[in-house]
Amino acid sequence: MKKQGSFLLILIALVFLLIGCGSSPKPAGNRDTPAFVSNPPEDKAMIFGIGGVQKANARQQIQLADTRACQDIAEQLGSLVQGMIADYSREAGIEGSQAVLEFQEAVGRSLLTAGFADVHLIKRESAEDGTIYSLVVIKKTDALRHTANILDTEATRFVEFKNVNFPGELERRLGAARMKPTIIVN
Numbered sequence: 001m002k003k004q005g006s007f008l009l010i011l012i013a014l015v016f017l018l019i020g021c022g023s024s025p026k027p028a029g030n031r032d033t034p035a036f037v038s039n040p041p042e043d044k045a046m047i048f049g050i051g052g053v054q055k056a057n058a059r060q061q062i063q064l065a066d067t068r069a070c071q072d073i074a075e076q077l078g079s080l081v082q083g084m085i086a087d088y089s090r091e092a093g094i095e096g097s098q099a100v101l102e103f104q105e106a107v108g109r110s111l112l113t114a115g116f117a118d119v120h121l122i123k124r125e126s127a128e129d130g131t132i133y134s135l136v137v138i139k140k141t142d143a144l145r146h147t148a149n150i151l152d153t154e155a156t157r158f159v160e161f162k163n164v165n166f167p168g169e170l171e172r173r174l175g176a177a178r179m180k181p182t183i184i185v186n
């Protein structure tokens with residue numbers, strides 16, 4: 001009797017093991033995304049942004065996907081600039097000061113609301129699940145010009161940053177940076 005119970009337990013365990021080892025389905029969001037989402041383009045002279053949106057009316061969906069792709073570029077630039085400001089403030093001995101925090105916040109906000117005129121739509125595609133994806137690009141030289149203007153404008157409000165050559169340092173960092181889209185999707 002005990003042998004039958006042990007055999008039955010082993011049999012049940014094997015059934016659960018076999019069920020658990022079965023192939024798992026592919027993630028729903030990955031099987032039909034455009035190629036540029038899973039393999040973003042790379043070019044040392046360009047910055048690419050990818051945005052996507054699902055569950056909106058078609059016109060709003062297109063506009064929102066394009067906006068998110070532009071936001072992706074702004075966030076990439078913002079990350080680069082925030083690191084540059086942090087490095088400068090550390091070297092200058094003013095790291096963590098209220099002025100540094102306010103300056104970082106002001107620059108970040110300006111980058112996100114700038115709406116770079118030189119951003120161009122390269123491609124827009126719909127996935128099977130209804131998500132619309134947009135791929136946009138801006139030349140690094142244009143991004144540098146816009147970002148340097150924002151830095152100069154914001155720096156005039158803060159005495160700690162008035163004499164800093166942010167455009168020169170930004171050009172050096174942007175030239176060396178390998179910018180990759182973060183892909184902003186809802």
